[in-house]
Every structure is written in C-alpha cells, then in structure tokens.
Amino acid sequence: xxxxxxxxxxTIDLDALRKNLAKVxxxxxxxxxxxxxxxxxxxxxxxxxxxxxxxxRTRIAGFAVATxxxxxxxxxxxxxxxxLLLNGFVNLDELELCLQKKIEIAIHSTYQVEMVIxxxxxxxxxxxxxxxxxxxxxxxxxxxxxxxxYNVFLRLNALPNTELVFMSxxxxxxxxxxxxxxxxxxxxxxxFLDVSEKIxxxxxxxxxxxxxxxxxxxxxxxxxxxxxxxxxxxYGSSPLAKQTGEEVGLYPVMTLSSxxxxxxxxxxxxAIGYNATYICEKSMRVGTVSVGYGDGYPRSAxxxxxxxxxxRSQILRTQMIGRVSMDMITIDLTGxxxxxxxxxxxxxxxxxxxxxxxxxxxxxxxxxxxxxxxRVPFIYQ
Numbered sequence: 001x002x003x004x005x006x007x008x009x010x011t012i013d014l015d016a017l018r019k020n021l022a023k024v025x026x027x028x029x030x031x032x033x034x035x036x037x038x039x040x041x042x043x044x045x046x047x048x049x050x051x052x053x054x055x056x057r058t059r060i061a062g063f064a065v066a067t068x069x070x071x072x073x074x075x076x077x078x079x080x081x082x083x084l085l086l087n088g089f090v091n092l093d094e095l096e097l098c099l100q101k102k103i104e105i106a107i108h109s110t111y112q113v114e115m116v117i118x119x120x121x122x123x124x125x126x127x128x129x130x131x132x133x134x135x136x137x138x139x140x141x142x143x144x145x146x147x148x149x150y151n152v153f154l155r156l157n158a159l160p161n162t163e164l165v166f167m168s169x170x171x172x173x174x175x176x177x178x179x180x181x182x183x184x185x186x187x188x189x190x191x192f193l194d195v196s197e198k199i200x201x202x203x204x205x206x207x208x209x210x211x212x213x214x215x216x217x218x219x220x221x222x223x224x225x226x227x228x229x230x231x232x233x234x235y236g237s238s239p240l241a242k243q244t245g246e247e248v249g250l251y252p253v254m255t256l257s258s259x260x261x262x263x264x265x266x267x268x269x270x271a272i273g274y275n276a277t278y279i280c281e282k283s284m285r286v287g288t289v290s291v292g293y294g295d296g297y298p299r300s301a302x303x304x305x306x307x308x309x310x311x312r313s314q315i316l317r318t319q320m321i322g323r324v325s326m327d328m329i330t331i332d333l334t335g336x337x338x339x340x341x342x343x344x345x346x347x348x349x350x351x352x353x354x355x356x357x358x359x360x361x362x363x364x365x366x367x368x369x370x371x372x373x374x375r376v377p378f379i380y381q
Contacts, residue, residue, distance in 0.1 A: 255349025
C-alpha cells in the first residue's frame with residue numbers, strides 16, 4: 001500500500017512476540033508450551049504469528065486454537081507441530097475430520113465420548129490419537145463434572161493407540177492478592193488435584209495434566225504442571241487485574257497507528273463531535289485523526305482516553321475528546337505547537353499499552369486486538 005493511502009495501520013513486532021514466548025519459558029521451565037493462536041492469533045495474523053513462534057529459540061510442544069476451521073487453516077501451513085482444538089467437536093463429521101488430520105481434541109462433554117468410542121472402534125486411523133479430557137472445576141463453561149471426568153478418562157484410556165491429557169481452566173486467577181480470587185482459585189485447584197490423584201491411582205502410566213493459561217502462568221507457579229497454554233501474554237498484554245503487560249515484563253506486539261488529517265482552533269463553549277459529549281472549557285487546538293470504530297477503535301472509548309502524538313521533535317501524550325465516529329476521532333492538541341497534518345498518532349502499542357486504553361474503553365485488550373478490521377493494513381517487522 002502506498003504511503004498516501006495509509007490512513008490507519010497496525011505494526012506487528014514479531015521479535016516482541018518471541019520475547020514474550022521466552023518469558024513463558026522462563027516462568028515455566030519444566031512445562032510443555034502450547035501457544036494459543038485462536039481468533040487469528042488474537043487479531044495479530046495467524047500465519048505470521050505461527051511462523052514467528054516456530055522460528056523462535058523457545059521450543060514449543062504444539063499450538064492451540066478454538067475452531068475446526070482454525071485448526072485446518074493452521075495445519076495447512078505444515079509447521080510440523082501438533083494442534084489442539086480447545087472447543088472440541090459437535091458431530092461425527094468434525095470428529096472424523098480431526099482424527100484423520102491428527103488434530104488433538106478437547107473432550108469437554110459426555111455426548112462426545114460415545115462418538116469417540118464408536119468411531120475409534122469402527123474406523124481405522126493411523127498413529128496415536130491424543131485427547132485432552134476437560135473437567136469443569138468451577139468455571140461452568142466447558143468441562144465435565146468430577147465423576148464423569150474420572151469415568152471418561154478411564155474409558156478412553158482403555159482404547160488402543162490413545163494418549164490422554166487431563167485438563168481444566170482457571171476462572172479467577174487474575175487477582176491473587178484478592179481473597180476472593182485466591183479462594184476461588186484454590187478451590188478449583190483442589191478439585192482438579194483430587195480428581196487427578198484418583199485418575200492416577202487407576203492408571204499404570206504417569207498421567208499428564210494442564211490447568212493454566214496466561215493468568216495462571218503469571219500468578220500460580222504450582223499450577224504450571226505438564227502443559228501451559230499462554231494466550232494474551234504472548235501479545236504483550238496482561239491478564240492480571242492490577243498489573244499491565246509492561247509491569248509484568250511483556251512487550252507490546254501490536255501498535256495501532258493513524259494520522260492527523262485536520263487541525264482546528266475551537267473556541268471555549270463549543271462542542272466536539274456527535275451528541276456534544278465534550279464541551280471546550282477554553283479555546284483549544286483540536287486534531288482530527290483518521291481512525292474510528294470502522295477500523296476497530298472502540299466506540300466505547302471515553303473522553304480522556306490517552307493517545308500519543310509523534311511530531312518531528314517529540315512524542316507527546318494527550319487525550320481523545322468527543323465521541324468516536326466510524327472513521328475519525330478528535331484529540332486535544334492544545335500546547336503541542338509543532339504538530340502538523342500527517343503526523344502519526346499511536347492509539348495503543350509501543351509507549352501506550354493496550355491494557356490502559358482498554359480500561360478507558362470499558363473493555364479488555366483481547367477485544368481491542370480482535371476487533372481491528374480488515375481495512376487496517378498490517379505491517380510485520
């Protein structure tokens with residue numbers, strides 16, 4: 001794309017991604033790593049992100065995605081790593097496709113078990129098949145109860161050419177200084193370890209286990225177990241309630257940028273944007289920036305949401321004022337004397353964490369990343 005058409009763009013720092021992966025290894029030296037690259041690698045681009053992870057010095061055990069379509073897309077890249085389908089399958093056709101393509105499957109409901117047993121007994125598949133048996137330890141989203149999990153694990157373990165992992169998922173590990181968070185998480189871990197011990201007592205071979213994603217990786221060392229599933233932390237954001245990505249030693253991967261396309265002098269008492277949500281208390285210099293909710297910038301961003309303006313001489317922090325439009329936002333340029341039309345504005349990324357912007361918009365960084373739209377070109381470096 002020519003520079004004169006680049007009204008908003010996302011820069012993806014793949015080296016930062018690799019540094020964040022190395023951070024996972026430092027925190028979990030004995031665990032196998034399954035990077036989670038669902039939802040187009042959290043909006044960062046599945047193909048490029050997967051390739052960068054493969055090229056990293058940090059070794060991984062496999063990848064994890066959410067949908068069958070994502071699993072097939074990833075497999076077609078021929079990266080030579082196992083693929084875990086976190087959300088599992090819903091019918092025999094999906095199950096058969098996964099088994100044919102050697103995709104590892106999460107089994108989270110009893111209705112899936114009969115299909116697995118029937119298909120494994122009636123159809124010949126080459127190689128071992130790996131299933132991740134998921135227990136509901138308290139999140140009440142996916143997973144079987146303790147009794148069903150135990151029985152399902154033993155039933156599938158009796159099938160030939162199968163390999164199993166016992167898994168669950170933490171719901172509230174993002175604020176372990178909070179007694180409610182700690183108590184809830186300890187209760188989940190207690191349930192999980194109790195069933196794990198019962199399964200182990202009924203199995204000859206050592207069973208493998210997996211419990212944590214990004215929050216647990218950062219806050220609960222004892223729960224790292226055999227496999228960890230890092231997600232948002234790979235992209236430089238923190239899942240923790242009271243710490244940003246920068247504060248936990250992560251590097252921003254996506255920087256969303258745009259440009260100043262107009263500069264206006266606005267008198268005291270005048271309103272900015274739709275519905276007059278911002279009234280100038282004094283004469284102000286106001287910049288119009290060519291990004292909006294049509295590009296994925298959140299319409300929920302409030303007055304005061306921070307942005308960075310890059311002039312020829314400096315990078316200055318200022319704020320958004322007025323309501324987010326489909327294609328534009330307005331920002332306060334008062335006191336920034338050398339700003340000019342076409343200067344870059346950073347919406348989040350290097351120098352301005354997505355975690356901070358998300359709080360001003362009443363959301364989370366995950367959503368910011370995933371909602372960047374197709375009309376925003378991506379630049380990988």
